[in-house]
Amino acid sequence: MNATGVFAPRAWSGGTSDSMSVFKACDIRGRYGSELTVGFARALGRAVGAELPGQPVVVGGDVRPSTAALKAALCEGLVRSGCRVKDLGIVPTPAFYFALRALGARGGVMVTGSHNPPGDNGFKISLGPWPITEEALAALARRIADADFVKGLGTQESVEIVDRYEVDLLGRFSRLPRALQVVVDAGNGCYSQIAPRVLRALGCDVVELFCEPDGRFPNRDPNPAVAANLTLLCETVVAAGADVGVAYDGDGDRVVFVDERGRVVESDRGIVLFARHLLRDGSGEVVHDIKCSSVVPEEVRRAGGTPVMEKSGHAFIKTTLLRRGAVLGGEISGHFFFGELGGDDGLYATLLMLHVIVEAGCGLAALVDTAPRYPITPDIRLPCPPGEAKAIIQKLIAAFADAPGCEISTLDGVRIAWPDGWALVRPSVTESLITMRFEAHTPERLADIRQTVVASSAGLARRT
Missing domain, CATH: 3.30.310.50 (Alpha-D-phosphohexomutase, C-terminal domain)
Incomplete structure (x- = not known):
């Protein structure tokens, strides 16, 4: 601990020479206990607080065991910087972004390891209306390294946001004209209780799979973009005779679909189905990441839209979506971004996909098979x-x-x-x-x- 009373980098980096390696292109992520500690979280709170002095700051966290300690230290650092902290408790990342809008907060921090293994954790940071930039993340790293903080007397209060988030979601969709059976694989993550509840309110028959919150992720890896992690979901969809299966990552901003035949739907094809639906009444732009199949831009043009290619990464896709006023954005990782929301939301994507299926009058498998498929390698x-x-x-x-x-x-x-x-x-x-x-x-x-x-x-x- 240095003279300012906060942890210097050596205290939270474990003495490694690459202590700033936790700062990624779009967020902060690393191994809890070595790369990420409560000392680092406290210093990060001070750094964010220095960027948002005296401002309301929204803080949420995922279900990982390490999140509680990291979030408490983060909030301490924010309060010591004079921020007015709105503590959301455990929420999915899309509910965190909803809270930023609903509460009129200037910034926020979501404590989450996202789709990473259970021993990891991280921080998704918002410093304004636009996604954080690599330059802004680098500035936070410098503040921490130099202990360049401010002092203040802030406040902290608990705020319930999940009910408002659910009401907002359901208000954007009509009740399904016919019930669909949906197998929900929440992967023991943040949507474990929320997704089944919202889907039942929409009129779905829900079969729950791994819908007990447990940040150790005992049943499957929290990354649904790896098809091998969805074997049981695929089998359950077929055995139950369900219309569709959905799988979420640990914090709920990624979703992967499984059709009624038990096939994992590649996110490229998910983008195509959403694009056709959203472009059916007019033109618009669709942002896709550089790794997507050529099928995406081809089908967007065929639907009357304009494809826009962007580099892979949440902040890059979201920034381009907002800057260009696009109707849709997507990554092969399972992130789907919507102009209506100004961002991504795994549960919103689920509700929209159900309406796509019902309005098409056929099964998801038939819809998916209308999109061409070219030979493509993985990374x-x-x-x-x-x-x-x-x-x-x-x-x-x-x-x-x-x-x-x-x-x-x-x-x-x-x-x-x-x-x-x-x-x-x-x-x-x-x-x-x-x-x-x-x-x-x-x-x-x-x-x-x-x-x-x-x-x-x-x-x-x-x-x-």
Whole structure:
């Protein structure tokens, strides 16, 4: 502890040389007890408080065992900086964002490890109406490192927001004209009690799976974007004869759907179904992340919309959605953003998908099968020091800059696109890795694109 009475970085970093590694591109995340401690949380509260002196600040937390201690220390730091803390208790992240709007707060912090393993935790931070930037996160890190804080006498009060959040959600949708059976896999996360309750109020027959809050996540990994984590959900949907299955991540801002045949619906196709629905009465823009299948922009154009490609990451997609006034945004990770909300919400996405199914007059499986499917690889992750990753990307840019018939994008790493496929090579922002992803209209073309790109860089060729 330093002379100001707060924990200096050494106290909360465990003495590591990369103590600022918990600051990611869009949020803060790390291992509880080593990378993230109550000392760090207290210092973060002081840093956020210095950015929002005397302002009302909303604070929420997820169900992880470490969240209570981290949230208490965070609130202490905010109060010591003169902030008026509105403590929401345990809430899903979408309810936290709802509270920011409903309570008129200037900023807020959600204590959550999101989809990370149970031993991790983190902080999602809002310092105003726009998503936080990498520069703002870096400024908070500097404040903590330099103990550049302010002093004040703030307040803290508990605020109930979940009831208001549920009422707001249900007010945006009519009751379903026919009951659908929905299997809800809450993964023991923040939506464990809320999602079944809201869906029943909409008129659904709900089958609950892992709907007891437990931040140890004893039944499955909290990341629903990994299909292997949804095996039991898929089996339950088929066994129950349900219309649809839904799975949420630990804090509820991601959702993945399972059709009545027990198939996990790729988020690319979820974006397509939402886009068709939201564009049925007019034009609009749809923001999608750079890793999405080409099916997304093709189907958005076919529906009368304009696709907008953005780099992967919650803050990047949300910022572009807000800045452009888009009707929809989506990532392959299971984040769906809606212009009506100004952000993402896993439960809102669920309610909308149920209306999409009912209005179509057919099952989700039939809807999904109307979207084309091209051969595509998952992320191919290769160990690579950051300096070498940068050199590889520059080499690829030079190699394909004047190549006939292809387009180059450097939005995130390098994306090389042909009329019948594309390649994406990008450095990891959190690890010493370079990742590759390929798609083409045929398996043969996919293999050809992959071979062509890898052969164009000796650095890549050595690693594959």
